[in-house]
Amino acid sequence: MTSRAESGQPEGLFDDPAAEAGAAPSAASEPVRGSAGDDTGGAGRPLAVRMRPRALDEVVGQGHLLGPGTPIRQLVDRDVPMSLVLWGPPGTGKTTLATVVSHVTSRRFVEVSAVSDGVKRVRAEIDLARRELGMTGRQTVLFVDEVHRFNKAQQDALLPAVENRWVSFIGATTENPFFSVISPLLSRSLLLTLEPLGEDDLREVIRRALADERGLDGAAGLDPAAEDHLIRLAGGDARRALTYLEAASLVVDDGGVIDVDVLEKAVDRAAVRYDREGDQHYDVISAFIKSIRGSDVDAALHYLARMIEAGEDPRFIARRLIVHASEDVGMADPTALQTAVAAAQAVEFVGLPEARINLAQAVIHLSLAPKSNAVITAVDAALGDVRKGLAGAVPGHLRDAHYKGAAKIGHGQGYKYAHDHPGGVVRQQYAPDAVHGREYYRPTRHGAESRFTEVLARIRSVLRGSRTGDAP
Numbered sequence: 360m361t362s363r364a365e366s367g368q369p370e371g372l373f374d375d376p377a378a379e380a381g382a383a384p385s386a387a388s389e390p391v392r393g394s395a396g397d398d399t400g401g402a403g404r405p406l407a408v409r410m411r412p413r414a415l416d417e418v419v420g421q422g423h424l425l426g427p428g429t430p431i432r433q434l435v436d437r438d439v440p441m442s443l444v445l446w447g448p449p450g451t452g453k454t455t456l457a458t459v460v461s462h463v464t465s466r467r468f469v470e471v472s473a474v475s476d477g478v479k480r481v482r483a484e485i486d487l488a489r490r491e492l493g494m495t496g497r498q499t500v501l502f503v504d505e506v507h508r509f510n511k512a513q514q515d516a517l518l519p520a521v522e523n524r525w526v527s528f529i530g531a532t533t534e535n536p537f538f539s540v541i542s543p544l545l546s547r548s549l550l551l552t553l554e555p556l557g558e559d560d561l562r563e564v565i566r567r568a569l570a571d572e573r574g575l576d577g578a579a580g581l582d583p584a585a586e587d588h589l590i591r592l593a594g595g596d597a598r599r600a601l602t603y604l605e606a607a608s609l610v611v612d613d614g615g616v617i618d619v620d621v622l623e624k625a626v627d628r629a630a631v632r633y634d635r636e637g638d639q640h641y642d643v644i645s646a647f648i649k650s651i652r653g654s655d656v657d658a659a660l661h662y663l664a665r666m667i668e669a670g671e672d673p674r675f676i677a678r679r680l681i682v683h684a685s686e687d688v689g690m691a692d693p694t695a696l697q698t699a700v701a702a703a704q705a706v707e708f709v710g711l712p713e714a715r716i717n718l719a720q721a722v723i724h725l726s727l728a729p730k731s732n733a734v735i736t737a738v739d740a741a742l743g744d745v746r747k748g749l750a751g752a753v754p755g756h757l758r759d760a761h762y763k764g765a766a767k768i769g770h771g772q773g774y775k776y777a778h779d780h781p782g783g784v785v786r787q788q789y790a791p792d793a794v795h796g797r798e799y800y801r802p803t804r805h806g807a808e809s810r811f812t813e814v815l816a817r818i819r820s821v822l823r824g825s826r827t828g829d830a831p
Contacts, residue, residue: 405601405602405605406568406574406575406601406602406604406605406608407597407598407601407602407605409573409574410564410567410568410571410573410574410601411454411455411458412455412458412459413459413462413463414459414462414463415431415432415435415459415463417459418452418455418456418459419452419556419560419563419564419567419597420451420452420554420556420557420560420597421451421452421456421553421554423554424456424551424553430443430549430551431443431456431460431551434460434464434527435459435460435463435464440498440524440527441527441549442521442527442528442529442530442547442548442549443527443528443529443530443548443549443550443551444506444529444530444531444532444536444540444544444545444548444549444550444551445457445529445530445531445532445551445553446532446533446534446535446536446550446551446552446553447533447552447553447554447555448533448553448555448595448596448710449533449596449598449599450555450556450593450595450596450597450598450599450600451553451554451555451556451595451596451597452553452556452597453504453531453532453553454502454504454531456529457470457500457502457529457531460500460527460529461500461502464500465497465498466497466498466499466500466527467488467491467497467498467499467500468499468500468502469484469488469499469500469501469502470502470503470504471484471501471502471503471504472503472504472505473503473504473505473506473507473508473509473513474504474505474508477513478512478513478516481503481513481516481517482516484499484501484526485501485516485517485519485520485525485526487499488501488520488525488526489520489525492525498526498527499525499526499527500526500527500529501517501520501526501527501528501529502529502530502531503517503528503529503530503531504531505531505532505533506530506531506532506539506540507532507533507534507536507539507540511541514540514541514544515541515543517544518543518544518547521544521547521548522547528548530544530548536550554595555594555595555596555710556593556595556596556597557595558590560597561590561593561595561597561600562586562590564597564600564601565581565586565589565590565600565601565604568601568604569581569604575604575605575608577614578608578613578614579607579608579611579613579614579615579616579617580614580615580616580617581604581616581617582616582617582618582619584618584619585607585617585618585619585621585622588619588622588623589603589604589607589622590670591669591670592622592626594670594711594712603622603625603626604617606625606626607621607622607625607626609625610624610625643662643665643666644662644666644675644676644679646658646662647659647662647663647666647676647679648679648683648687650662650726651683651687651722651725651726652683652687652730654726654727654730655726656722656723656726656727659722659723659725659726660719660722660723663676663715663718663719663722667711667715667718673706673710673711673714673715673718674703674706674707676706676718677699677702677703677706677718677721678703680699680702680703680718680721680722680725681696681699681700681703683699683725684696684698684699684700684725685734685735686732686734686735687725687730687731687732688725688728688729688730688731689731689732689733689734689735689808690731690733690734690802690807690808690811691728691729691730691731691803691805691806691807691808692728692729692806692807693807694724695724695725695728698720698721698724698725699721699724699725701717701721702714702717702718702720702721705717705718706718728806729805729806729807729808730805730806731802731803731805731806731808733800733801733802733803733808734800736799736801737799737800737801738799740799741799744793744794744797749793749794750791750793750794751791751792751793751794752791752792753791754788754789754790754791754792758770774787775787782821784818784821784822785821785822786821786822786823786824787822789822796823798819800815802815
């Protein structure tokens, strides 16, 4: 998150010592409205700040928050007093939305950074907002950046102002507010969740910055391969995309074109040669799975890192791990599937970059686990027989006997209830005649599956009458 100074936002009334002490604001201390998006004096400010939208219609992404009737629209279009908590990853537009409110409404806009400001500053701002509201009726938007960095006492200081609507509070946080924001403040605010920007959104942000007079104004071009690499590097973060773009633009001559080599040098990040819809995609995922199957944990981690760095969808990686857990590990380590599914859930709940750790744990588990393909071999053998027409009628004693009249046609007659017999296994035919006696599952002696080899042999001997007693 950017600080107030970095964002270019007006310093506001509170840089005046008299105002800080609680005196009435002077005309000289009145904030300059709209400075974050003005064209004047912006040449020395970061590109990400210069390109910050000045109206809601300029905001890219977050469409679920900006439609008609949404809280942000009401705050902007109708000046409805309300308090909001904006939760999302860096570079998704939290400060941008707060800044837009400052530009397009008649309210005073005050930004407090929880990184550098304390409770004294917060109380001074609230006192001034109360006086302004009482004397002129003018409302104040109090934007607290990184609100999760405030401790409980500092967040408590916001409660009277939020409760009495002396200010319209907007808090921005990258941390889960249910853990980082006190319950009384959260219950008095609307929680809005921002999502990482998609590829199309980032592309629009980049192209707008290249052409807009507030941005590079055509001073540099960007070739398609470099644009794709820049989008991968950004990882859904618009600020990061513009920061890298600005760094690269300083390397080329005026009117020059930024290519992948220039971008690599400017941001010190090598471009991973990887086409998510081409050969590299299929070759790398193939090598990834074969490395896990071959128990080469180091090679598997290399391919995992390669895919993550290239911007591969982590959900795709997680899905492949789930398949592999049953296809190549199976009953040799039944916990492998649990680990893979847990990693997939972590990808959904946590997301990158943190979920790389969960994916790596699953890769290590699956790589080092004993291997068995008995599960996929069994199900494919059963499917093969069914496709050949080896199905046949369900044996009469296994058919549904719960409806009236079933007994008259012999359904359920002769069925032996397994729990009434030693070991819960009894001699009885379960498969249709066409496949009776066929063995699909052939467990290996690898890992935990060796136990199932012995158990299965005993069960089959009881089912077929060659043995009686406690099979398992």
